[in-house]
Amino acid sequence: MIDSKTLLADLRKLVAALEKDIRERTNAVPEIRVALEAEHAKAKKAERTAQTFNAWRDDYVTQVAVAWVLACVFVRFIEDNELIDHPWIAGPGDRMRDAQEQKLAFFRDPDRALLSDREYLEQVFREMMKVPTLDQFFDKKHNLVWHLAPSADGAALIIAFFQRENTDTGALIHDFQDDEWDTRFLGDLYQDLSEATRKKYALLQTPGFVEEFILERTLGPAIETFGLKEVRMIDPTCGSGHLLIGAFRQLLGRWQQQEPATSSIELVNRVLKAVNGVDINPYAAAIAKFRLLFEALKACQLTKLKQAPAFRINVAVGDSLLHGRSPKSGGLQTEFDLGDAKHAYSFENIDEVWGILSRHYHAVVGNPPYIVVKDKALSAAYREIFGSCHRQYALVCPFMERFFQLAVPGSSGVSAGSVGLIVSNSFMKREFGKKLIEDYIGNWDVTHVIDTSGAYIPGHGTPTVIMFGRNQRPLADTIRTAMGIKGEPGAPAEPANGKVWRSITDLLDKPGTENEFISVGDTSRGRLGAHPWSLQGGGAAGVKQSIEACKVQTLDALFTAMGRVTHTGSDESYYAPKGVWCRIGFTPADTVPLVEGDVVRDWRLAAATDALFPYEHTNLSARAELQTSRLIRQLWLQKQQLKERREPGGTHEEIGLTWYEWSRFQRERFKVPFSIAFAEVATHNHFVLDRGGKVFKQTAPVIKLPADATEDQHLELLGLLNSSTACFWLKQACHNKGDSTDSQGARVTGDPAFDTYQFRLIR
Structure with a gap:
């Protein structure tokens, strides 16, 4: 039985120990350091990074350490659930003895007598490559375990970790048996295995109820519009694969209803062909791919990997903002120029990435990272490609462009692909979002804007908004909006049944309705075509408009x-x-x-x-x-x-x-x-x-104010700025950072007195 919390805590310590071991090896072995310096130099020349060598090396070492740990976790999960005939690393009961015998047999070979646990683990990975479908997980060209290895002591540490037993019971400390083959624990590893990686890539799992909501309003309509045989979907920021798995299950269920007599293997292959994902983080993509494999095995009721066909899973490592076809500058993306892949890291399967990212999709969904890119070279590269990147932009800008660009473009007689994403709402009021809103969003057929900043979404410590749309010119003059009035009063036992979230799902299709948490209506497209946005419900947006209609002059006319x-x-x-x-x-x-x-x-x-x-x-x-x-x-x-x-x-x-x-x-x-x-x-x-x-x-x-302004003139303006009217208007026009007392879910709370605002856009 998998104890996810204990496993995560222990694996974090193992990753930290391996990082130290591998980093020391990069310093001690000249050949390794020279190779890494050459890789860094190529990346820097191609403007993939502006990091110093040491900073870049440390990130790379983290990825390598995680790759070794994950490869062993994959093997252990396969071993304990008896998908292969005999274990290689460990196992419960007699299977532990079998694994130890395998290792002893390896070293009995005279040619291997002087080898170490590192070479043994490499042999295990080679054996996995012989198993149907597993070759794509241990690919020598792209899996980092073949590019850099720990020392012999580091490898011994890995084996000892997975063979640890309870001294009282003799049972394995970490047993990976699971009758349901539930791989969600891998999502927890994805998010929290490495603190440095979590911060760098803003790793965040999409909760199941949010994933279902997004797919229901994107993939569902896409199936109805284009048909099961044609439909294909993509998550360009797939992370650990929650949305991909949701799409897999939904598509498979539709196929089973439509063709109940067709073999499961045939239907699964059709679905896998339709489900696509890309992620910049190598171990995120590996986890997503592994989880999809087990969805396929369960659907086909296969209990041994040797029974399985060579399932091909379309999940690749790459940068969705750099690889594939590049959008032309402007709003609606209906034509594309081939970009120039100047550089690819060794772990990026560039051909596969380009194959995925150079197509259009009927449903494009995702939960793109919310961060501002710290690497100056990457930031500049994104800015050059995506016109919505303005000032110190957050990644919501280029990713929103990319999502719409990947959707099938609509035109006369051709239906458009659907887009659904949950993103940070920072672009709505902060200065960097001005170009995105005024030059891009207005050119897409955005159909829904849903304020989810008050909903309790586990793990999301940032106020969010969910948006739906289609890659075509706007069809209607209005956009369905769900505006927040009051945030979640507390942390609900079941976040899917939180008061705010239930209000959104129950009222979204009922314009003109309102409760104490949200109000739903159809907002004029013109009003959402100007920056900043105000998604405050209960009539707040109308009051803001009334205040602005009475203006005599703007603040920037007063001060210097x-x-x-x-x-x-x-x-x-x-x-x-x-x-x-x-x-x-x-x-x-x-x-x-x-x-x-x-x-x-x-x-x-x-x-x-x-x-x-x-x-x-x-x-x-x-x-x-x-x-x-x-x-x-x-x-x-x-x-x-x-x-x-x-x-x-x-x-x-x-x-x-x-x-x-x-x-x-x-x-x-x-x-x-x-x-x-x-x-x-x-x-x-x-x-x-x-x-x-x-x-x-x-x-x-x-x-x-101007140098000759008097104290009285300053006091006149001061009185206005400190007034309750100014307070109300500023809260509508400025970014709500939420309640700093809870970083795990709802950021806009039931008590507005605890919400903090960033008062910057006051002109």
Whole structure:
């Protein structure tokens, strides 16, 4: 019986130990390091990465460690469920003795006497490749276990892990027997096996009830429109394969109803041909593929792998945003240019990826990552291909483009493919979403926009929205919208039966209905064609429109600048709690009060931090006498770190700054005394008048009026910005970050007082 939680906790420790082992081996074996450096150089030249070698190597080592662990997990699952005749690594009862005999027999061969557990595991993988359908899991060309291996001690650690027994009962600590062949535990491994990988790829499983909802409104209509024989679907960000498995089951059920006399193997092969997935993460794709294999085996009632035909599963490792055909710039994508695959990592089956990503699909579904890409080379590559990438964009922008581009384009006499996805709702109000909304979404036939930010969706610590549409010009003048009124009051025992989620599923097809959690209606397409979006129900959107209709002028007509005053690039070098710098000998001229967002509250601010001030107070130029002052002795301790600070234009030296000054100093904002500061992230609007002499971080931006504006003019604006009307409007126009007290499910809660907003788009 699989204990998923214990297995995950123990495997995380094993992965960490293997990472250390393999990393040390990359340093100790020159041939390995040279090969990795060459691979990194090729990737960097092709602009697949901007990471340093060490950072890139560490990511690669993590993938290798996970590949070895997963390969053994696959073998163990197959062994314990007796899909092969005899075990190779371990097994319950007598099968443990059989596995140990297999290992002893391997080393009895005189030619193998000096080999180690590493070579034994490699032999196990070669044996798996001989089993029907398993060759695609242990492919020598693309599986990382063949590209880099742990040391002999590291391999011994793996075998010892899977052979561990309870000292009291003699039973295996990790038994993989499961009468139902339930592979969902692999989804848990996918999400949490490596913390570094989880953060890098924003790994997140799609709960079953969300997957069913999305497929019901995409794949279902696609089957009705195009027919079972024609329909094919794709998840371009398939992760551990929840949506693929849901699609497999739905399609197989339809085929079984339509052709009950046809053999299961024939029907399964048809379904596998129609189900496609791609993921950038090698072990995500491996898990998705393995899970689909077991769905196929169960459907065919096959209990031994040697009985199975060579099922081909269309899941590949690759970057859905870089590989395959590239969309032309613009909104609706009906024609494509062949892109140029400049580079492929060794674990990417580029031919298979291109085969999948160069077709159109009748249903395109997914849960794309919500993150902002940190790798500058990748970010620039995506920006070059996808026109919706604007400012510091999140991945929702290029992926939404890609999803619609992959759907069958509709035209006169040709039906369009359906798209369904759950994404972060950050694009709705943050500045980066402006181009996506105004230049792209308006050109697609978006049919539904559903605010799910108040629904309790396990694991989703980010407010989300579900969208449905078709790859064609808009047909209707309205879009069905489910707008949030109140979030889930608490964590429901069954998230699928949460009050908000049930409201969505029960009311979505009933426009004009409302309860205490959501309101459903048909919103004019024109209203959703302008950024930002407001999906607040209960009449809030209408009130926002009424406020805007009464405007006399816009805020940007009143002020000359808005934003932070300082960005040091190394806060720990310059900042200290109030009074600390003075106590160790610095004069008042050496420091300046620093204002952060959490001290801007209730019409007042009280700076709790002092910043070292490396500038002349007269003309605000970098202080020349710094070279002989106490400041230099303090900052000298971090000189190398300070010299290496980078801005968009390069290092300090490259952009003409001294090594000791701040990375950015908005002198004009500091020079004019009056400022209106506000807390960038807060539950309510907090605007405060400041009369000068302070600097402000990004968390406490300032509004600057013209230099000749009087104090009374500042106070007039301050009163408006702190009013309840402004509070209401700002909450409609700015991004709701949700309730920070719960990162596991609902982010917009039953009590709006706990929701925090990012007050940035106030112009």
